[in-house]
Amino acid sequence: xxxxxxxxxxxxxxxxxxxxxxxxxxxxxxxxxxxxxxxxxxxxxxxxxxxxxxxxxxxxxxxxxxxxxxxxxxxxxxxxxxxxxxxxxxxxxxxxxxxxxxxxxxxxxxxxxxxxxxxxxxxxxxxxxxxxxxxxxxxxxxxxxxxxxxxxxxxxxxxxxxxxxxxxxxxxxxxxxxxxxxxxxxxxxxxxxxxxxxxxxxxxxxx
Amino acid sequence: xxxxxxxxxxxxxxxxxxxxxxxxxxxxxxxxxxxxxxxxxxxxxxxxxxxxxxxxxxxxxxxxxxxxxxxxxxxxxxxxxxxxxxxxxxxxxxxxxxxx
Numbered sequence: 001x002x003x004x005x006x007x008x009x010x011x012x013x014x015x016x017x018x019x020x021x022x023x024x025x026x027x028x029x030x031x032x033x034x035x036x037x038x039x040x041x042x043x044x045x046x047x048x049x050x051x052x053x054x055x056x057x058x059x060x061x062x063x064x065x066x067x068x069x070x071x072x073x074x075x076x077x078x079x080x081x082x083x084x085x086x087x088x089x090x091x092x093x094x095x096x097x098x099x100x101x102x103x104x105x106x107x108x109x110x111x112x113x114x115x116x117x118x119x120x121x122x123x124x125x126x127x128x129x130x131x132x133x134x135x136x137x138x139x140x141x142x143x144x145x146x147x148x149x150x151x152x153x154x155x156x157x158x159x160x161x162x163x164x165x166x167x168x169x170x171x172x173x174x175x176x177x178x179x180x181x182x183x184x185x186x187x188x189x190x191x192x193x194x195x196x197x198x199x200x201x202x203x204x205x206x207x
Numbered sequence: 208x209x210x211x212x213x214x215x216x217x218x219x220x221x222x223x224x225x226x227x228x229x230x231x232x233x234x235x236x237x238x239x240x241x242x243x244x245x246x247x248x249x250x251x252x253x254x255x256x257x258x259x260x261x262x263x264x265x266x267x268x269x270x271x272x273x274x275x276x277x278x279x280x281x282x283x284x285x286x287x288x289x290x291x292x293x294x295x296x297x298x299x300x301x302x303x304x305x306x307x
Contacts (some may be wrong), residue, residue, distance in 0.1 A: 024272035037282040044240055065237070074234055078227065085223035088265045092215050158210060191265045197260055201230075202254040206237045207247060 020197055032185050036192050039158075043196050047203055053143040059174040062139035064205050068123070073205050076119045077197065082192040083112025094180040097171065102183060106170040109190065113163045120156050124149075151200055158193050165189060222264040229253050 021029050054061050066069070090105035127148075131138045137145040169186045172178040214306040236249050268276045 023275040023278065025275055030275070032258040033279060037279055040283055041286050044283065047285075070234065070237065074230065077230055081223060081226045081230070084261065084265050085219045088222075089216050092219070096215065160274065188266055191261055194265070195261045198254060198257045198261065201252050206233060206250055 007070050017173075024074055026181065028181060028185060029188075032188050036188065039192065040196070043154070043199065046154060047199060050147040050151060050204065053141075053147055055141055056066055057141045059141040061141065066145060067139050067144075067204060069206065072119070072123065073201065076116055076123075077201050079112050079116045079119065079169055080197050081196050083109045083192055085118070086112065087187045087190045091180075091184050093159055094178075094183040097180075099176065103173050106166060106173060106183070110163060110166050110170060113166065113190075117156065117163070120152060120159075124152070124159070147204065151204055155196055158196065162186075162193050177207070218264055222260055226257055226260060229257055 003106070020025075023033075025033070037096075086105040086108040090102045090109065093099075093101035093105060115156065127145075132145045132147055134142075134149055136142045163184050169178055169183055233250055233253050236246055241249065262279070268279065
């Protein structure tokens with residue numbers, strides 16, 4: 001048993017002792033994944049907090065379909081999923097050296113992101129016009145709009161920063177300055193934004 | 208020659224279509240007012256399928272080394288469990304205070 005354990009040590013050192021890529025990925029990609037996990041934990045905390053507020057609310061939680069236009073939220077979901085598809089296409093095109101296709105799909109992704117942010121701005125202004133505030137709302141517990149503004153606000157800020165990254169990446173790609181890996185990193189972040197929306201859409205808007 | 212080699216973009220279109228179909232199914236489940244417990248199980252199951260498809264196909268986790276996928280899954284899982292246990296304890300405490 002001890003001999004077996006001792007035999008593992010050189011193998012572990014070869015992988016984790018430095019100068020190697022234990023995850024089989026470049027350091028940029030590994031760091032991007034670590035960033036995504038930590039950012040995911042932020043949303044995990046926010047969603048858990050939302051669940052907590054909802055469970056302890058002494059006032060019944062409003063029915064979402066009576067507050068939001070669910071078809072409109074579905075449209076926002078469609079836009080974000082579609083932009084993720086074009087982003088994936090851009091990453092693969094960049095890897096294959098098809099710069100024109102990569103750039104076109106980056107532009108489609110940016111348009112999708114702008115449409116999503118426009119929809120979110122419309123939804124916010126519509127709800128604020130109807131009386132939604134951080135301190136209260138006409139539909140029930142104030143925690144409802146608090147959770148709404150915090151969750152969608154944080155997500156929207158991620159979409160916005162993703163758009164800034166994508167615009168810079170697209171400009172640099174048009175000049176031939178972004179390597180394929182640069183587009184892949186931007187893509188990972190954009191897909192993460194889509195991934196977070198899957199959870200917000202289900203847990204906040206549907207359940 | 209595999210399909211992926213023949214058309215490397217196909218995976219994204221197929222994933223996109225499946226994600227849209229799942230989204231429509233989730234909306235239909237909400238609209239048809241399924242019993243609450245069925246709705247919760249149905250929506251959570253489809254949410255996890257969507258998340259797995261985005262992580263695996265769009266973010267290419269299925270092509271990475273298992274150690275990378277494990278790091279991502281373990282990080283999220285462990286912290287979610289910690290948060291859940293923290294919140295459930297807090298919830299019990301506040302629920303007790305409210306009932307007094």
